[in-house]
Structures are given as structure tokens and as C-alpha cells.
Amino acid sequence: MITCGIVGVTGYAGMELLKLIGKHPEFTLVRAMSDSSTGLTLAQLYPWLEIEDLTLEPFRVDALDDIDVIFLATPSGVSAHYVTQLTEYEGVVIDLSGDLRLPASSYETWYGKPAVPASLQAQAVYGLTEWNRDAVRSANWIANPGCYATAVALGLLPFVNGGWIDPNEIIVSACSGITGAGKGLSAKTHHARSNENVQLYKIHTHQHIPEIEQTLYAVSGTQATVSLSTHLLPINRGIMATMSVVPTLEQSEADWVDALRQAYADEPFIRVQQGEPEIRTAVGSNYCDLWVYLDQRTNRLTIISVIDNMQKGAAGQAIQNANVRFGLNETAGLNEQPQYI
Known part of the structure; x- marks a missing residue:
């Protein structure tokens, strides 16, 4: 099984990732991280979700050794705080925010926030899977596209x-x-x-x-x-x-x-x-x-x-990119039909 961690499980994208990882045949969630809600359990946050009841932990780089992929489900400007701490992390980072998508000058103009170091942004592969699949296959840093x-x-x-x-x-x-x-x-x-x-x-x-x-x-x-x-x-x-x-x-x-x-x-x-x-x-x-x-x-x-x-525009595409990165069936865990009604 591929071990996963989520930073930012209390937000909408984090919640959607919990649902998708929970039913994924090859992924297992081993760390649920939130600096704002440390100590709560997933059952307390989402009593209606049938998932493993992990306790929310603060983000610590030294607790990531057993994790293959980290999903950053945090807002733009907040992800940057975690990204800069992950430079020595040997797993895969998939950032759902805008912090790795644009070069510094463009990011600061359009987001109005300080950019991550240019060397980090340059390492990130843009994860529009259908048009950048080959690059995603070997990427350790993936910038998940905006909705x-x-x-x-x-x-x-x-x-x-x-x-x-x-x-x-x-x-x-x-x-x-x-x-x-x-x-x-x-x-x-x-x-x-x-x-x-x-x-x-x-x-x-x-x-x-x-x-x-x-x-x-x-x-x-x-x-x-x-x-x-x-x-x-x-x-x-x-x-x-x-x-x-x-x-x-x-x-x-x-x-x-x-x-x-x-x-x-x-x-x-x-x-x-x-x-x-x-x-x-x-x-x-x-x-x-x-x-x-x-x-x-x-x-x-x-x-x-x-x-x-929430899916193709955020968590679903993140899982799709993770599937490609780890050589899995691209549709694994993403077979839900539209709700429609």
C-alpha cells in the first residue's frame, strides 16, 4: 500500500481527499495533519465518514518518514509555509494551492502574497494530467492545477x-x-x-x-x-x-x-x-x-x-496525479459516477 498524509484535513479539499483515499484500493492514510485542530479525531470532525479514526497531528517534518505522498490541502500562502520545510523530504508532494504553479514575479502580482523560493517552484511539475502525464510520472513535486x-x-x-x-x-x-x-x-x-x-x-x-x-x-x-x-x-x-x-x-x-x-x-x-x-x-x-x-x-x-x-478541480485531480506518479491505474479510486440528483 502507498502511505499518504494530508495537511489541512479540516478544509473542503482536505475532506474530499479523505473520502477519496478512504475508498482507494492502493492508498492508505497514516497521517492527518492540522495545526489549527490538533488533538481532534477524524470521527469528531466528520462523524458521517466511514474512515480510519486518526487523531489530528501538528505538521512535523520528522514524522513523515513513513509517508510516500503528502497532499497539501491548504490555502495559497499557507502551503508555502509547509513547502519550505519539505526540501529534504524524500517522498512526493502534491500541493493543491497556487503556491507552486507560477513563477515568483507572476505569483506575487496576482496573489498578493510572498512567493516560495524560485528554486522550489522550478522543481514543481504542473499536474494537468491529460496534457502533462509524462512529466507527472517522474515528479516529486506536483503543482495541482486550480479549479x-x-x-x-x-x-x-x-x-x-x-x-x-x-x-x-x-x-x-x-x-x-x-x-x-x-x-x-x-x-x-x-x-x-x-x-x-x-x-x-x-x-x-x-x-x-x-x-x-x-x-x-x-x-x-x-x-x-x-x-x-x-x-x-x-x-x-x-x-x-x-x-x-x-x-x-x-x-x-x-x-x-x-x-x-x-x-x-x-x-x-x-x-x-x-x-x-x-x-x-x-x-x-x-x-x-x-x-x-x-x-x-x-x-x-x-x-x-x-x-x-472539488474533484477534477482539486482532490480528484490530485489523486489522479498520484495514481500516475506511482504507476497505478489512472482511474483507481476515482470511479464514482456523477451525482446528478
Whole structure:
């Protein structure tokens, strides 16, 4: 069995990792760490979860010798505190925060927090599994992608990589459930404000914008410019990203659908759909569902990407990366069907 530890088990992503590791055929959880809730047991935190009842421990590097992989399920800026203590750790580190995704200058501009040392960030492999699988296989430091970045990049990459669209005409409107804002309460996430409401936030300033552009360039060699607007929905989980782009080829809608299907033909978690998009087709699963439509009147393509921000946008993709890193079946522990209702 591959031994696992989670730092940050009290947050939403940490909770989702507990669930996924608990039913994984090859992973076992041996350390549950939280500096804020040390001494509590998992049964006290999550009495409804059927998992081994570990006691939460403070983070200590000298307690990690028996752990093959550490998942950092802590917020951006907090992960950096742990990352800098793990330089001598010989196992695999998978960071679900943004702290290892961007170079220092870009990170500090978009996150407004001090960056990790450049030497550490440079070691991290970006874990968008479908497009960076070979690098993940040998990585000891994995930067798990952001939720919006995952949904948008998976939708855009076949088109940008193929040179099928104008990289300077990418407009994205994306909506997320309330768990995407994290567990901490704020004015925006307070029930009285978020319920029966849709809120536009971080207009053109969301920290996943440079991550998306960096990913498009890393895969395709094309410098793309992305305009991203993000919205908070009064639902628990799920992301829908609607991308409006200008094609460089004249093709029918059926041809575009076929091209997208061919791009992801061998990917177990990417499904090219038809009909009307819904967030619920992916919620509760590690799937990314994609649609593409041609507007003949305006000569624009509309690409839709739907994921569960807690799974494919966080914990599920982290497990997927761990599966690849340890040479396991990529779908191990990730076979849940969407909840839908």
C-alpha cells in the first residue's frame, strides 16, 4: 500500500481527499495533519465518514518518514509555509494551492502574497494530467492545477494547440459553486448574501488567469490572451466555463465536435457531450464534460467545460496525479459516477 498524509484535513479539499483515499484500493492514510485542530479525531470532525479514526497531528517534518505522498490541502500562502520545510523530504508532494504553479514575479502580482523560493517552484511539475502525464510520472513535486484553470485549459487546449482558433480572441465567463471560495466565511459567502444570488467577483483579476495563459503557452508554444470573468453561484459545488473564441478554420459544427473527440479519445475522464450543458453532469465525479457549438451568424465557437471543483478541480485531480506518479491505474479510486440528483 502507498502511505499518504494530508495537511489541512479540516478544509473542503482536505475532506474530499479523505473520502477519496478512504475508498482507494492502493492508498492508505497514516497521517492527518492540522495545526489549527490538533488533538481532534477524524470521527469528531466528520462523524458521517466511514474512515480510519486518526487523531489530528501538528505538521512535523520528522514524522513523515513513513509517508510516500503528502497532499497539501491548504490555502495559497499557507502551503508555502509547509513547502519550505519539505526540501529534504524524500517522498512526493502534491500541493493543491497556487503556491507552486507560477513563477515568483507572476505569483506575487496576482496573489498578493510572498512567493516560495524560485528554486522550489522550478522543481514543481504542473499536474494537468491529460496534457502533462509524462512529466507527472517522474515528479516529486506536483503543482495541482486550480479549479477554473482546469476547466478552461481542458476546453481550450485542443483548439489552441491545433492552431484552430485566434489566441488573442478568447473570452471566458465561468461560474463556480460556493465551495470554490473555501471554507472560511466572508461577506460574499454568507448565506444571506450568496443564497438566491449570483455574484460577479475578481473581474479580470482572478489569479487563475496567468495560470491558464501559462498552460496554453507551455503546451502549444502559443502566447494566448484570456479575458476571464468569474461568478459565484448559490450551489455547493461545480464549475461551468463558457468560452467564446474565433476559429481560424472553416468547418461545420459536426467537424468541431469530431476534432474535440479525437483530441481526447483516449482520456478516461474527458467526455465530449452533445445537447444542453449542465453542471450536474460532472458533480460528484472526476469527469470533465465538454461541448462545442458553432455560431454561423457571428463565426464564433462556443466551448463549454463542466467539472466538479472539488474533484477534477482539486482532490480528484490530485489523486489522479498520484495514481500516475506511482504507476497505478489512472482511474483507481476515482470511479464514482456523477451525482446528478
